[in-house]
Each structure stands twice: as C-alpha cells, then as structure tokens.
Amino acid sequence: MCGIVGYVGHREATDVLIEALKRLEYRGYDSSGLATLSTGRGKGRLRVLKSPGYISALEKRIKTGSSRIGISHTRWATHGVPNEVNAHPHMDGEQNVAVVHNGIIDNHLALKRELARKGHEFLSQTDTEVIPHLISEEYRHNGGNLFEAVREVVKRLKGSYAIVVLHRDHPDILVCAREKSPLVLGTGVNEGFIASDVTALLRYTNRFIFMEDGEIAKVAADGIHIEKISGGTVAHEWTRVDWSLEDAEKGGFKHFMIKEIFEQPRSLHQSQTGWRSDENSIPADLATARIIRIVACGTSYHAGMVGRYLFEKFTGLPTIVSMASEYRFADATSDDPLMIFITQSGETLDTIMAAREARSRGLKTVAITNVVGSTITRETDLTLYMRSGPEIGVAASKTFTSQLMMMYLFSSYLGYRMGYIKRDDLNSIKEHLRHTIRSVEGILNNTGPIREMAEWFSGSSSAFFLGRYVNYPAALEGALKMKEISYIHSEGYPAGELKHGPLALLTEKTPIVALVAGDHTYEKMLGNIGECSARGSPVVAIAPDGDVEIGRYTDRVLHYPRVDPLFSPIPISVLLQLLAYYTADHRGCPIDKPRNLAKSVTVE
Ligand code: G6P
Numbered sequence: 087m088c089g090i091v092g093y094v095g096h097r098e099a100t101d102v103l104i105e106a107l108k109r110l111e112y113r114g115y116d117s118s119g120l121a122t123l124s125t126g127r128g129k130g131r132l133r134v135l136k137s138p139g140y141i142s143a144l145e146k147r148i149k150t151g152s153s154r155i156g157i158s159h160t161r162w163a164t165h166g167v168p169n170e171v172n173a174h175p176h177m178d179g180e181q182n183v184a185v186v187h188n189g190i191i192d193n194h195l196a197l198k199r200e201l202a203r204k205g206h207e208f209l210s211q212t213d214t215e216v217i218p219h220l221i222s223e224e225y226r227h228n229g230g231n232l233f234e235a236v237r238e239v240v241k242r243l244k245g246s247y248a249i250v251v252l253h254r255d256h257p258d259i260l261v262c263a264r265e266k267s268p269l270v271l272g273t274g275v276n277e278g279f280i281a282s283d284v285t286a287l288l289r290y291t292n293r294f295i296f297m298e299d300g301e302i303a304k305v306a307a308d309g310i311h312i313e314k315i316s317g318g319t320v321a322h323e324w325t326r327v328d329w330s331l332e333d334a335e336k337g338g339f340k341h342f343m344i345k346e347i348f349e350q351p352r353s354l355h356q357s358q359t360g361w362r363s364d365e366n367s368i369p370a371d372l373a374t375a376r377i378i379r380i381v382a383c384g385t386s387y388h389a390g391m392v393g394r395y396l397f398e399k400f401t402g403l404p405t406i407v408s409m410a411s412e413y414r415f416a417d418a419t420s421d422d423p424l425m426i427f428i429t430q431s432g433e434t435l436d437t438i439m440a441a442r443e444a445r446s447r448g449l450k451t452v453a454i455t456n457v458v459g460s461t462i463t464r465e466t467d468l469t470l471y472m473r474s475g476p477e478i479g480v481a482a483s484k485t486f487t488s489q490l491m492m493m494y495l496f497s498s499y500l501g502y503r504m505g506y507i508k509r510d511d512l513n514s515i516k517e518h519l520r521h522t523i524r525s526v527e528g529i530l531n532n533t534g535p536i537r538e539m540a541e542w543f544s545g546s547s548s549a550f551f552l553g554r555y556v557n558y559p560a561a562l563e564g565a566l567k568m569k570e571i572s573y574i575h576s577e578g579y580p581a582g583e584l585k586h587g588p589l590a591l592l593t594e595k596t597p598i599v600a601l602v603a604g605d606h607t608y609e610k611m612l613g614n615i616g617e618c619s620a621r622g623s624p625v626v627a628i629a630p631d632g633d634v635e636i637g638r639y640t641d642r643v644l645h646y647p648r649v650d651p652l653f654s655p656i657p658i659s660v661l662l663q664l665l666a667y668y669t670a671d672h673r674g675c676p677i678d679k680p681r682n683l684a685k686s687v688t689v690e
Pocket of ligand 1: 383384385386428429430431432433434437480481482683684685686687
C-alpha cells in the first residue's frame with residue numbers, strides 16, 4: 087500500500103510527480119504529498135506540500151513549479167489518521183531531508199525513543215518520521231555522504247520499506263532503498279525515475295530495473311548506481327515492459343473497473359494464447375507431485391478455490407487452498423506439496439512471505455501473477471504469467487477471470503503430463519475455453535437486463551450469493567465485488583450451508599443471488615432457491631440461456647450464454663462484476679477507489 091515516486095531530470099518535476107502519482111492512486115488514496123527542490127528563486131530550499139484526500143486535492147494546492155527533482159507519495163494509513171501532518175513526505179527537524187515511505191517500520195517506537203533522547207521532536211504519528219531524523223543524524227556524522235547515510239539508516243530498520251530520499255544539499259540525486267516493498271527504477275534521456283510500479287512511469291519510459299530486497303540505489307539524470315545495502319555493487323539487466331499507456335488509461339469509460347470488465351474477451355484470449363509459451367517452461371518434476379496446495383489472498387484466493395476443484399478433477403491429486411495470511415501461521419505438515427501462489431500484483435506481502443517460507447522448506451513453488459518483474463517472481467522456482475494487461479481499478483475484475491483461465495490451463499496440462507487425462511481431453515478443454523470467451527462477449531453485448539437488475543438491487547442493504555461446486559467460489563467473489571464497491575453488505579455461501587444459520591437473516595428485503603449451472607448440482611440449487619423464496623426473499627437466478635425450468639422458481643433471472651457447466655464460473659463472474667458495478671454506480675460510489683481499500687496490500 088502507498089505509492090511512491092521520485093524524479094530527477096530536465097522536466098518540471100512537479101508535473102511528473104503528480105502525473106505518475108495519479109497512476110499509483112490505486113495503492114492508497116487517503117492523503118498525498120510531494121517535496122521538490124526549487125531551482126529558481128529560493129534555490130536550495132525543500133518545498134513540501136501535502137493534502138488529505140485524493141491527489142486531485144493536492145494538485146489544487148500547487149501554485150507554481152520550478153524544480154527538476156522531487157519525490158511524491160499517496161498514502162494508505164497504517165500509523166496515524168489520514169491528515170495533512172501524517173501525510174508524506176516527512177522531514178527531519180532542520181528540514182534538510184525529505185522521505186517518502188511505503189511499508190511499516192516495526193521498530194519505530196524504539197528508534198523514536200532513542201532520537202527523542204537526543205533532542206529530536208516529532209510532528210506526526212507515523213512510523214516513517216524516524217527515517218529522516220535518523221538520516222540527518224548519520225549525515226552529520228559521516229561528513230555529508232547521503233548515500234552512505236541512507237545505507238547506515240536502513241540497516242537499522244526492521245520491517246518493510248521502499249523509501250526515496252531527497253536532500254537539500256544534493257539537487258542532482260535521489261537515494262532509494264527497498265526491503266519487502268516494491269520499487270522500480272526507470273530511465274529516459276537525461277532523466278531518472280523511481281516508482282512503486284511500472285504503470286506510474288509508462289508515459290515516460292518502458293525500460294525498467296526492478297530493485298530487489300536489500301538493495302540501495304542512487305538515481306541521477308545521467309545514470310543509476312545500485313548496491314547491496316550490506317555492501318557490494320549490483321548489476322541489473324534492464325527489462326522492457328510492453329504495456330502501453332493506453333492500457334493504463336480509461337479510454338472513454340467512466341471508471342477503470344468498467345473498462346477492465348469490458349477488456350475481458352481480450353485479456354482472456356491473451357492468457358490463453360500466452361499459455362503456450364509457459365507450457366514449455368513447466369519442468370517434468372512438477373508432474374511427480376502427490377498433493378497440491380494453493381495459497382493466495384482476496385480475489386486470488388477465490389480463483390484458487392475454483393482451481394482446487396479443477397486440480398482435483400484433472401490431476402486426481404488432493405488439493406488444499408489456503409489464505410496466505412493463515413497458511414503462514416499453521417503448523418507445517420509432513421506432506422511434500424506442489425505449492426502454487428496466486429497473486430495478481432505479485433506484491434501481496436502475506437503471499438510473498440508464504441512463498442518464501444515454502445521455498446525455505448525445500449518445496450516446489452510456482453507463482454501465477456500478472457506483473458512482470460514483481461517480487462513474487464523472485465520468490466518461486468517458476469512463474470506463470472496471466473497476461474491480463476495492467477489493472478487499475480482496486481476491485482479485481484479481468485485479472486480474476488484470467489486467473490481462472492490459468493487454473494483451467496495449468497490443472498489440465500499437469501493432469502495430461504501426469505497421464506491422468508488424455509491429449510484429446512486437453513484439446514477439448516482448450517476448445518471449451520475458447521467457447522467460454524465467446525460467452526463472455528455475449529454478456530458484454532447485452533448488459534441492459536443487468537443494468538435494470540442493478541437498479542433494483544441498489545436499494546438493498548444486505549444480500550446473499552449462493553453457489554455450489556465450482557460456482558461456490560464464484561458466489562464468494564460475486565459477494566466480495568458487491569460489498570467492496572457498492573457497500574451493500576453481501577455474503578457468499580455454499581448453497582447447502584444456508585440452512586445452518588444464514589436462513590435466520592432472510593427477509594423480503596434480503597435479495598439472494600443464486601448461481602445456476604446445468605451440472606450435477608442443478609436440482610439441489612433449485613431446492614435451495616425454493617427454500618429462499620419460501621422465506622419471502624427475492625431471488626435473482628443467474629442461469630444459462632435456454633433454462634426454462636428456472637422460471638418456475640423465480641421471475642428474476644439473468645441469463646448468460648450457455649457453456650459447459652464446468653467453465654461457467656467465467657461468464658458468471660463477468661455477469662456478477664457487471665451487477666456489482668452498475669449497482670455501485672447507481673448508488674454513486676467511488677468505484678475505482680472504494681473506501682479503506684487498496685489494490686496492492688504490502689502490509690501483513
Ligand atoms: C487486495 C485487492 C484485491 C486482491 C487482493 C490480493 O485486497 O483489493 O483485489 O484480490 O489484494 O491481491 P493480489 O495482488 O495478491 O492478487
């Protein structure tokens with residue numbers, strides 16, 4: 087959480103810092119700020135500007151700019167309420183050093199006490215503020231070497247950080263360092279960039295270096311120098327990222343989320359065609375696994391839950407799905423599972439720490455991620471890419487369906503390599519997936535009934551989403567989408583569990599969304615719909631085209647183009663994304679930036 091940017095070069099720094107920061111707003115948006123070093127009148131003075139609220143509020147406070155170097159930050163509060171004082175950048179007492187930080191400094195209280203004894207005074211409630219104070223102490227003692235001062239300070243920090251440091255006596259360099267929080271460096275002609283991720287910088291460059299944990303860098307307009315914090319230089323390859331600026335812009339849509347929902351035929355196609363090259367990278371020894379464990383958070387966890395049914399079906403192997411935040415604290419078993427980590431961003435700290443631990447136990451580890459060069463790719467033996475393109479809306483949409491696509495492709499391929507399913511089966515699964523993409527197109531071409539349903543739905547305050555088998559996780563994901571963007575309390579349930587408690591909550595004001603596929607769960611789902619209707623709850627059935635039976639159980643039906651039921655979570659999820667989106671839009675919610683949330687959760 088939190089987005090950070092640094093710039094040094096020939097452009098007006100304020101413009102770059104704001105423009106790039108806006109693209110990181112998905113990482114946190116409760117307050118923001120920037121620090122620049124003025125090059126015109128008042129040369130050599132650090133100018134800091136902060137504001138609570140969205141970046142647009144900060145932008146309004148900017149009067150003029152005349153600087154070629156600066157840092158900026160958008161915050162997702164961890165320590166201290168989101169106000170102007172707690173917003174970054176933070177400075178030392180003499181206002182020589184400005185720091186932006188993403189992460190949490192676990193030992194900040196001890197450091198603060200130590201600094202207070204030396205006479206330092208603190209203005210904010212943040213953990214970050216100790217960093218500029220420590221740097222200013224160290225800088226004074228080492229005779230003015232900023233790089234070494236930052237190095238000595240970060241050696242003392244415990245926890246997670248990506249920081250960028252600007253010093254008033256060094257108008258040509260920024261110093262940055264990372265430990266467990268992401269940081270990329272970019273370069274142009276006579277300019278250098280730092281950011282939390284590549285989307286921030288696509289307007290300026292597509293050449294990046296992904297910094298690794300334990301590294302510190304000096305970024306100047308004429309070059310970048312990286313060392314290990316513990317000492318010794320590091321040579322990184324530049325990585326070219328093919329995402330275009332258009333991919334990261336709204337392109338005429340009202341929100342990123344609806345644009346990303348509509349991109350799904352393309353993103354799904356990219357995931358499927360890209361798989362061909364990934365297939366060849368899968369080592370033969372993965373097929374010797376006897377048990378599979380999938381670990382993920384949030385929406386990615388729901389994709390993993392669908393994956394569980396698919397791995398069991400196509401490989402015959404027992405498959406366990408764990409939330410990363412829980413897996414890490416459970417006792418290790420004596421099994422030797424193949425570990426699969428699903429993370430869209432590749433930066434979710436709980437997932438990364440789980441992968442690190444699994445690897446340290448000698449387990450085989452595979453990452454499924456969307457972001458080239460993200461941290462998870464360095465924590466696992468193998469990375470499989472989703473290729474969805476950048477996703478900016480905080481609520482995941484196209485990356486979820488791409489993750490589902492990856493689950494179908496990976497599980498069936500592994501099953502084929504194990505000899506559990508045949509080449510013909512594999513080919514047929516791929517054909518079903520192509521057909522599923524066409525079904526998604528069909529939904530997107532006919533959103534009218536979903537919009538109407540959303541209008542009705544938007545008056546609710548509590549709802550239940552029910553599904554069985556592969557559509558049980560689809561129900562969880564549908565409920566998650568609805569609650570996070572529309573703020574309607576929504577719960578996903580396996581339909582058969584309803585009688586064990588939730589039924590007590592049903593009234594005529596509690597809509598039920600029931601996911602129906604024409605599989606072996608069909609009759610049971612109809613029974614569950616009947617149970618809800620009998621309690622007076624309005625039921626919205628999501629059913630395949632041509633299902634006439636369903637009309638006898640409820641008159642509220644949204645149809646999706648029929649697919650083989652095993653693949654129905656993909657079209658059903660797209661339909662539920664639209665239902666959540668239009669409901670939230672009707673309620674006037676800030677869809678791309680739901681309150682209190684962030685897209686990339688880099689704290690534990
Ligand atoms: C946050 C996001 C979710 C996402 C989850 C896991 O909660 O808001 O959309 O599913 O993190 O993120 P990951 O990048 O690991 O898939």
